Amino acid sequence: MSRRARVTPAEAGLPDGGPRRRTPGLRREEVAVLAGVGASWYQWLEQGRDISVSPQVLDSVARVLRLSDVERRHLYVLAGLNPPAPEVAPEKRDMCDGLRRLIDTWMPYPAHIMDMYYNCVMYNDAAAVVLGMRSENTQNCLVDFFADPLYRSRSKSWERNARTVVAQFRAACAARPDDEGYEAVLAQVTAASEEFTALWEERDIEDAGQIRKELDHPLVGLLCVESTALKVPARPDLTVVLHTPLDEANTAAKLEWLASPEGRRGAMYPVAG
Structure with missing residues (x-):
């Protein structure tokens, strides 16, 4: 949730929603659409439920949330998967x-x-x-x-x-x-x-x-x-x-x-x- 809150709709290529938008950053539904996953599944992922998670889907979520390499590997650990090899940040x-x-x-x-x-x-x-x-x-x-x-x-x-x-x-x-x-x-x-x-x-x-x-x-x-x-x-x-x-x-x-x-x-x- 904290990583989702720091990405603005404009940064994700979405309309900003105008002054009525209450949610800081991206909504769960928006992350789900951009990552190509179901909204309910993404909500369960944030809630830490016991669901099946693949590296490909985690990489899509990490891309949408603009996670750094260390944050991406941490996401793998939270999901119970072996993290990918570390990469050098630019x-x-x-x-x-x-x-x-x-x-x-x-x-x-x-x-x-x-x-x-x-x-x-x-x-x-x-x-x-x-x-x-x-x-x-x-x-x-x-x-x-x-x-x-x-x-x-x-x-x-x-x-x-x-x-x-x-x-x-x-x-x-x-x-x-x-x-x-x-x-x-x-x-x-x-x-x-x-x-x-x-x-x-x-x-x-x-x-x-x-x-x-x-x-x-x-x-x-x-x-x-x-x-x-x-x-x-x-x-x-x-x-x-x-x-x-x-x-x-x-x-x-x-x-x-x-x-x-x-x-x-x-x-x-x-x-x-």
Whole structure:
């Protein structure tokens, strides 16, 4: 009722009814006509009665009431249906400046942001120095995990983590079946790595979470970090990956040194490995 009251007849393409109109916003009958449902059925929907509801009808009602994506998904929950996958609201697409500030503030620890297809959207300086992220890579985190020789040479935990990375990617694909974007990435990484193909055939599934990484950096030696994948509800298409130093191998101090002027000068010169 509250969402119906905020939509004017003019906004819905109806006559405003003149000064005699008492109901703020749209009447139930008007919503029913615009959504293509019966007036009694719509009244029962507002009253929360035990009626049969389809996703298609809810989408029609959401369109008439001009519900946002989060309101539309909430309507599904109220009706007892599984909500659709979240979408990015147009007014939230300009959040990248704030996310850039987030990963830059995470310095001197590595951080990067991926889109839903594992394409790297942005990364901070520490991710470049520690993880080897650079412009000449494919800029797809899954493909580079398997095909980037620099990262492979540094990662001491690569074999242990590869199974988890593939299982998490399969879970992401399963959430959006027949998505051409995932199919394109799958074709690319399959062509690039037989190891990926073998793990993919095992059909393991795992939610994104935390991964322990052990890296052998050419300037400071062993680094032990824990990567955490975080979702921003307003940008469900993006994943923020933050790397936190573990209490091993003096990792925090080493990362701080790599981000210092002295460490940056050292990183400017080629080092074996």
